[in-house]
Amino acid sequence: MERAKEKRLSSARGERGAKLLFGLCAAFSIVAVFAIILFVLYRSIPAFREIGVFNFLFGKIWKPDWESKVTAGKLEYKDIFGIAPMIVTSLAVTLGAVLLGSVFGVFTAVFLSFYCPERLGRAFARLEKIPMLRTIPLKGFVQQIINLLASIPSIILGFFGLVVIVPIIRDISPNGLGVGVLSAVLVLAIMITPTIASLSKNALEAVPREYFEGSLGLGNTKNQTVFRVMLPAAKSGIMSAIILGVGRAVGETMAVMFVIGATPGKFPTSLFLPVSSLTTTIVQEMGYVSPGSIHESALIATGFILLLFVLLINLVLNFTKKEKLGGDTVFHKKLSQAQKERKGEGYVRVYKQKGGIQTALKWASVAFALTIVFTLIYLVGFILVKGIPYLTPRFLFGESKNGAPMLAPAFVSTLMIVFMTLLIALPLGIGAAIYLNEYSKKGSKFVKVVRLFIDTLSGVPSIVFGLFGMIFFCGICKLDYSLFAGSFTMVLIVLPTVIRSTEESLKAVPDSMREGSLALGSSKVRTIFKVVLPQAIGGIVTSVILSVGRIVGESAALIYTAGSTIKMPSGYSGTGSTFAVMMYRFQVEPVKGLGVNAMYATAVVLLVIVAFLNLLVSLVQKHAGKPKEKTKKEKER
Amino acid sequence: MKQIEKFSFERGVAIDVREMTLYYGDFHALKNVNMTMPERQITALIGPSGCGKSTLLKSLNRMNDLVEGCRVEGVIQIGGENIYAREINLARLRKNVGMVFQRPNPFAMSVYDNIAYGPRTFGIKKKSELDGIVETSLKSAAMWEELKDRLNKSALGLSGGQQQRLCIARALAVEPQILLMDEPTSALDPISTGKIEELCTELKKQITVIMVTHNMQQATRVSDKTAFFLLGEMVEMGDTERIFSMPKDKRTEDYITGRFG
Ligand SMILES: Nc1ncnc2c1ncn2[C@@H]1O[C@H](COP(=O)(O)OP(=O)(O)OP(=O)(O)O)[C@@H](O)[C@H]1O
Ligand SMILES: [Mg+2]
Numbered sequence: 088m089e090r091a092k093e094k095r096l097s098s099a100r101g102e103r104g105a106k107l108l109f110g111l112c113a114a115f116s117i118v119a120v121f122a123i124i125l126f127v128l129y130r131s132i133p134a135f136r137e138i139g140v141f142n143f144l145f146g147k148i149w150k151p152d153w154e155s156k157v158t159a160g161k162l163e164y165k166d167i168f169g170i171a172p173m174i175v176t177s178l179a180v181t182l183g184a185v186l187l188g189s190v191f192g193v194f195t196a197v198f199l200s201f202y203c204p205e206r207l208g209r210a211f212a213r214l215e216k217i218p219m220l221r222t223i224p225l226k227g228f229v230q231q232i233i234n235l236l237a238s239i240p241s242i243i244l245g246f247f248g249l250v251v252i253v254p255i256i257r258d259i260s261p262n263g264l265g266v267g268v269l270s271a272v273l274v275l276a277i278m279i280t281p282t283i284a285s286l287s288k289n290a291l292e293a294v295p296r297e298y299f300e301g302s303l304g305l306g307n308t309k310n311q312t313v314f315r316v317m318l319p320a321a322k323s324g325i326m327s328a329i330i331l332g333v334g335r336a337v338g339e340t341m342a343v344m345f346v347i348g349a350t351p352g353k354f355p356t357s358l359f360l361p362v363s364s365l366t367t368t369i370v371q372e373m374g375y376v377s378p379g380s381i382h383e384s385a386l387i388a389t390g391f392i393l394l395l396f397v398l399l400i401n402l403v404l405n406f407t408k409k410e411k412l413g414g415d416t417v418f419h420k421k422l423s424q425a426q427k428e429r430k431g432e433g434y435v436r437v438y439k440q441k442g443g444i445q446t447a448l449k450w451a452s453v454a455f456a457l458t459i460v461f462t463l464i465y466l467v468g469f470i471l472v473k474g475i476p477y478l479t480p481r482f483l484f485g486e487s488k489n490g491a492p493m494l495a496p497a498f499v500s501t502l503m504i505v506f507m508t509l510l511i512a513l514p515l516g517i518g519a520a521i522y523l524n525e526y527s528k529k530g531s532k533f534v535k536v537v538r539l540f541i542d543t544l545s546g547v548p549s550i551v552f553g554l555f556g557m558i559f560f561c562g563i564c565k566l567d568y569s570l571f572a573g574s575f576t577m578v579l580i581v582l583p584t585v586i587r588s589t590e591e592s593l594k595a596v597p598d599s600m601r602e603g604s605l606a607l608g609s610s611k612v613r614t615i616f617k618v619v620l621p622q623a624i625g626g627i628v629t630s631v632i633l634s635v636g637r638i639v640g641e642s643a644a645l646i647y648t649a650g651s652t653i654k655m656p657s658g659y660s661g662t663g664s665t666f667a668v669m670m671y672r673f674q675v676e677p678v679k680g681l682g683v684n685a686m687y688a689t690a691v692v693l694l695v696i697v698a699f700l701n702l703l704v705s706l707v708q709k710h711a712g713k714p715k716e717k718t719k720k721e722k723e724r
Numbered sequence: 725m726k727q728i729e730k731f732s733f734e735r736g737v738a739i740d741v742r743e744m745t746l747y748y749g750d751f752h753a754l755k756n757v758n759m760t761m762p763e764r765q766i767t768a769l770i771g772p773s774g775c776g777k778s779t780l781l782k783s784l785n786r787m788n789d790l791v792e793g794c795r796v797e798g799v800i801q802i803g804g805e806n807i808y809a810r811e812i813n814l815a816r817l818r819k820n821v822g823m824v825f826q827r828p829n830p831f832a833m834s835v836y837d838n839i840a841y842g843p844r845t846f847g848i849k850k851k852s853e854l855d856g857i858v859e860t861s862l863k864s865a866a867m868w869e870e871l872k873d874r875l876n877k878s879a880l881g882l883s884g885g886q887q888q889r890l891c892i893a894r895a896l897a898v899e900p901q902i903l904l905m906d907e908p909t910s911a912l913d914p915i916s917t918g919k920i921e922e923l924c925t926e927l928k929k930q931i932t933v934i935m936v937t938h939n940m941q942q943a944t945r946v947s948d949k950t951a952f953f954l955l956g957e958m959v960e961m962g963d964t965e966r967i968f969s970m971p972k973d974k975r976t977e978d979y980i981t982g983r984f985g
Binding site: 610 | 894
């Protein structure tokens with residue numbers, strides 16, 4: 088009897104210990120966000136103090152090569168590190184890209200939700216007769232293209248901008264330069280369009296079906312319904328999508344790096360002017376600052392300002408999310424009124440016009456969606472055609488002699504980082520997801536805060552992660568540039584993905600299974616590990632695949648943490664480059680023999696990996712299937 | 725599993741509910757319930773939807789603990805022990821008081837692992853021992869012949885009726901003294917229902933069964949005692965035959981005649 092009691096107590100303690108452990112995993116995101124803010128701030132202070140916050144923010148001149156002028160004796164500290172031009176550039180480029188991206192993204196979402204036929208045969212009567220073409224799932228295809236475009240690493244987009252968009256702009260530019268504001272806007276727009284499109288589509292599909300039918304029932308045309316009822320009803324969701332796009336665009340580094348012109352200190356006074364944004368300045372100059380200098384601190388401070396922007400955007404996002412379905416209140420009034428009257432004398436048309444504008448909008452949505460599809464096909468096709476000829480076995484796996492470019496080290500480094508990152512991020516992320524889904528009580532403050540910080544973490548730009556990794560892992564933890572430092576930095580980047588994806592699939596496990604296990608006398612921990620987690624395997628696998636994709640394509644966060652050597656890594660404490668970093672390196676220091684072709688070839692490898700991972704994700708999701716029984720939690724939402 | 729202590733029933737009483745009251749937050753779901761459920765018999769709980777049958781059933785093995793804001797007052801004694809007392813071991817309680825749910829809820833594992841799940845929880849690891857338990861449990865649920873060649877197939881591939889009987893077998897695998905069943909046949913076809921009813925009659929030779937049912941005929945067919953609930957109150961309890969032939973309470977009469985007629 089005594090023994091039994093003791094055992095019971097120890098098992099209760101075990102249960103509490105497990106809960107605490109999962110809670111700590113969940114709290115990790117909070118710690119991470121604070122650590123990033125504090126350490127980046129800490130290393131910005133020398134710059135703020137030396138330059139003055141006001142001069143730093145509003146100074147119009149950026150002259151990092153001041154040391155030579157010190158000897159000349161005419162140094163004016165105050166004006167030398169002014170980031171006002173970069174701030175304005177970042178905002179301007181973001182504004183342009185978001186305007187373009189929203190138009191393309193939202194129209195594409197409308198097309199996908201309302202106009203895209205399921206199968207190709209439905210689109211064109213003539214194709215009905217050709218059995219092979221008829222059954223092509225058009226909608227799925229367009230969706231896949233959007234997904235693929237969303238997962239293309241930013242360095243590839245930047246490279247595409249460099250070799251395709253810049254030459255086009257050069258032709259129309261009055262100054263004969265292709266690089267500059269406009270090119271950056273275009274590349275960024277391509278980058279954020281798929282994100283805005285997917286999220287807007289989700290928002291549109293969340294609008295209750297009755298709205299659609301109600302409006303049709305009132306005698307409106309389909310086009311009127313789509314553009315005057317459905318779109319306004321999805322307003323707040325679409326707003327969130329666009330704000331998210333703003334966050335991504337303002338923090339993007341590699342996609343704009345090659346095309347913006349790399350000219351710090353210039354205001355974007357013309358569309359064709361070469362300039363520098365906050366992010367590109369950091370990446371370009373961090374490589375040659377002397378450690379501990381004010382210049383280094385000024386770059387970190389630039390990152391800090393960027394971080395503040397992004398945090399602000401995130402807060403805004405957090406507030407817009409809370410809003411309910413928006414919409415045309417006039418419509419609602421008339422809808423309910425008409426429903427009352429319907430019994431009497433037929434339908435009332437809400438909108439009297441013939442709907443010519445809406446019909447035009449319909450065709451606009453078709454055109455915008457087609458443009459997206461075409462852009463992706465062109466991008467992929469272009470890179471494949473240019474890159475495949477250089478994809479020799481020697482280039483892929485050969486041994487590097489005389490510094491000739493080879494990808495073998497990238498394979499090894501990437502695999503090593505993937506392994507180490509997942510080794511840490513998976514337990515941490517799964518633990519956090521378990522806490523959020525299995526232990527949290529309704530309306531818990533802690534859970535709300537954790538979610539806010541997970542969202543915040545996922546909005547932090549790569550370059551800021553890179554700065555943090557450089558300061559904390561390389562510097563304070565004395566890891567130097569190493570695969571360790573790179574992997575630890577990547578843990579922070581992939582963690583939100585792992586948590587979300589795991590939590591999604593935990594939610595899909597019906598509560599009845601948990602009850603079944605608990606009713607047999609199993610403990611909560613055993614229930615979670617033996618019954619719930621095995622069923623959530625789909626989400627975990629998905630999170631692994633997404634993380635691998637993220638690591639393979641990541642560059643800005645790795646250049647100053649894992650380094651950018653083209654050599655084979657010597658171990659986790661040695662440096663190494665992933666594929667994307669390798670591409671960056673090939674651009675910055677063109678290599679003998681291959682030149683830009685090395686970039687094409689690397690891009691092909693990256694694209695193939697990304698496409699393969701995308702395919703895997705959709706296979707896993709199909710295989711894992713939809714849960715048969717909805718859980719209580721889901722019903723409540 | 726052997727080292728988990730059983731409850732020792734006295735004078736043929738398995739469960740004794742005394743002045744039991746239950747709240748879900750502010751909602752008063754059970755009001756001053758008093759009843760005794762005899763050992764090795766089948767007690768049926770009947771009553772209109774929402775009257776608190778499932779609530780009572782779930783409080784017998786404290787599955788109500790999972791519901792946020794659920795509060796229990798009064799005493800529920802099993803074998804003389806108050807199961808809401810602080811020192812009660814939940815694992816022991818639930819091992820001895822098994823439960824079968826309205827919808828079959830097999831785990832997403834093989835048939836074998838489903839049944840071995842409970843015994844494994846209580847530390848049985850030996851393959852030979854588990855094999856034995858799986859076989860006896862399936863036999864007691866009368867599905868050994870049906871399933872002996874499919875032990876390694878996923879339990880989710882079984883039919884609804886088979887799944888429900890598997891859940892019964894799974895519950896039996898930990899050798900419970902009491903089995904709680906919440907409308908175990910409401911999601912099943914008549915043939916599966918018949919099999920489960922037969923099974924219950926067989927089971928009561930060994931264990932005590934408490935069954936919630938919406939189906940009056942089922943109650944008369946299988947149960948020894950019947951308790952009628954209305955709006956959170958236990959209105960009347962007695963021998964099944966007596967309850968259905970000459971109910972003492974007007975409300976019971978209204979309910980059963982309304983249903984039968
Ligand atoms: N988790 C809960 N939280 C709040 N109220 C609940 C909860 N579960 C049940 N109730 C309420 O308690 C009352 C009794 O519910 P219970 O499920 O016990 O009814 P029941 O007799 O089993 O009904 P049915 O025949 O429909 O299964 C109902 O009014 C129900 O709404
Ligand atoms: Mg019920």
